[in-house]
Amino acid sequence: MNTELNYADIYLVPKKTVVDSRKECDTSVQLGNHRFVMPLYASNMKSVVDADTCEYFARQGWFYTMHRFNVDVVRFVADMQAKGLFASISAGVNEDTVVQLNELKAAGLTPDYITMDVANAWCVKAERMIKVIKDMFPESFLIGGNIATAEAARDLEVWGCDAIKAGIAGGRVCITKNKTGFHRPMVSTTLDCAHAVKVPVIADGGVVEHGDVAKAIACGATMVMAGSLFAGYDESAGNIVEISGKHYKEYFGSASQYNKGAYVNVEGKKILVEYKGSMKKLLIELMEDLQSSVSYAGGRDLNALRDVERIVVNR
Ligand SMILES: NC(=O)C1=CN([C@@H]2O[C@H](COP(=O)(O)OP(=O)(O)OC[C@H]3O[C@@H](n4cnc5c(N)ncnc54)[C@H](OP(=O)(O)O)[C@@H]3O)[C@@H](O)[C@H]2O)C=CC1
Numbered sequence: 001m002n003t004e005l006n007y008a009d010i011y012l013v014p015k016k017t018v019v020d021s022r023k024e025c026d027t028s029v030q031l032g033n034h035r036f037v038m039p040l041y042a043s044n045m046k047s048v049v050d051a052d053t054c055e056y057f058a059r060q061g062w063f064y065t066m067h068r069f070n071v072d073v074v075r076f077v078a079d080m081q082a083k084g085l086f087a088s089i090s091a092g093v094n095e096d097t098v099v100q101l102n103e104l105k106a107a108g109l110t111p112d113y114i115t116m117d118v119a120n121a122w123c124v125k126a127e128r129m130i131k132v133i134k135d136m137f138p139e140s141f142l143i144g145g146n147i148a149t150a151e152a153a154r155d156l157e158v159w160g161c162d163a164i165k166a167g168i169a170g171g172r173v174c175i176t177k178n179k180t181g182f183h184r185p186m187v188s189t190t191l192d193c194a195h196a197v198k199v200p201v202i203a204d205g206g207v208v209e210h211g212d213v214a215k216a217i218a219c220g221a222t223m224v225m226a227g228s229l230f231a232g233y234d235e236s237a238g239n240i241v242e243i244s245g246k247h248y249k250e251y252f253g254s255a256s257q258y259n260k261g262a263y264v265n266v267e268g269k270k271i272l273v274e275y276k277g278s279m280k281k282l283l284i285e286l287m288e289d290l291q292s293s294v295s296y297a298g299g300r301d302l303n304a305l306r307d308v309e310r311i312v313v314n315r
């Protein structure tokens with residue numbers, strides 16, 4: 001059996017800083033036809049993003065992906081593009097997704113980004129859906145996920161994905177590992193997948209500390225997706241709950257009973273996260289922290305992080 005690593009098991013070794021100020025460090029990243037201010041974005045979960053959250057992120061120059069649960073995709077894509085913003089939607093692998101894609105086509109709309117999002121995308125249904133999406137929307141940038149091994153990443157690349165989302169059962173509200181026994185820690189997942197393919201890899205789930213973003217990039221990720229990090233703010237989706245005068249927001253898994261509306265194949269749970277007010281301060285702090293990471297890596301942009309030594313501190 002192999003020993004596998006998570007974000008908390010590694011650190012990055014500092015190099016000589018070459019900038020006079022952390023403000024000089026560039027955290028921007030190219031994904032598809034757009035450049036975004038940070039290589040980090042919020043999970044496409046109903047308790048994290050809604051249409052307003054997506055618009056908020058797009059206006060701040062951050063990437064986003066709308067979730068795929070009871071969404072009028074025609075209206076969503078039309079609204080975003082009418083506002084001059086990019087449209088980034090999620091797709092499943094069942095017939096309802098084909099119906100939605102046909103409706104988009106009939107309306108003459110092309111999403112800028114489509115994320116085909118299932119628990120284990122290394123499967124025949126995902127292979128078929130990737131072909132459908134690529135045939136119908138060859139101009140859209142297709143992200144496929146999730147997977148957790150080099151072999152799966154290579155398959156998704158061959159099947160036609162323009163980027164691959166990696167991470168199985170590492171999320172804060174995930175109970176997949178408890179219920180099925182399957183999981184791979186994020187550092188090992190990201191290293192393996194990113195080294196196996198030429199297309200960008202998105203490290204999804206398990207971000208606990210801001211520094212985990214830099215660690216993911218150092219392991220080869222182009223982007224990082226996080227759910228709990230963005231839950232609990234004014235701009236996040238999710239209901240506010242008051243308990244003994246204290247305010248919280250609900251954060252639940254996409255495979256939870258609360259998202260599914262039934263207790264069938266449940267692999268997610270609901271938690272309450274502290275209500276934290278406006279998200280603006282978080283976005284600024286995340287960028288400042290990553291600028292600082294780039295300076296410790298001895299560079300001026302994210303490329304510097306790809307060159308740093310990684311050390312294992314826990315085994
Ligand atoms: N990143 C992660 O580790 C995980 C993420 N999730 C998230 O939860 C949401 C729901 O995921 P998911 O259950 O895939 O989506 P859906 O519930 O939409 O399932 C999609 C379809 O795939 C089938 N399917 C799902 N899992 C399997 C399987 N293991 N074997 C065979 N068929 C399967 C389902 O059929 P049937 O239900 O009849 O089996 C269904 O028809 C997604 O947003 C996903 O990202 C969920 C778990 C893990």
Ligand SMILES: Nc1nc2c(ncn2[C@@H]2O[C@H](COP(=O)(O)O)[C@@H](O)[C@H]2O)c(=O)[nH]1
Pocket residue numbers: 043044045146167169170171172173174175176177204205206207225226227228229252253254255256267268269
């Ligand atoms: N196993 C499950 N994973 C889920 C579910 N809903 C979402 N997710 C994944 O978690 C990440 C977010 O993780 P976090 O640690 O940043 O909070 C998300 O992007 C999905 O990949 C679920 O119900 N079960």
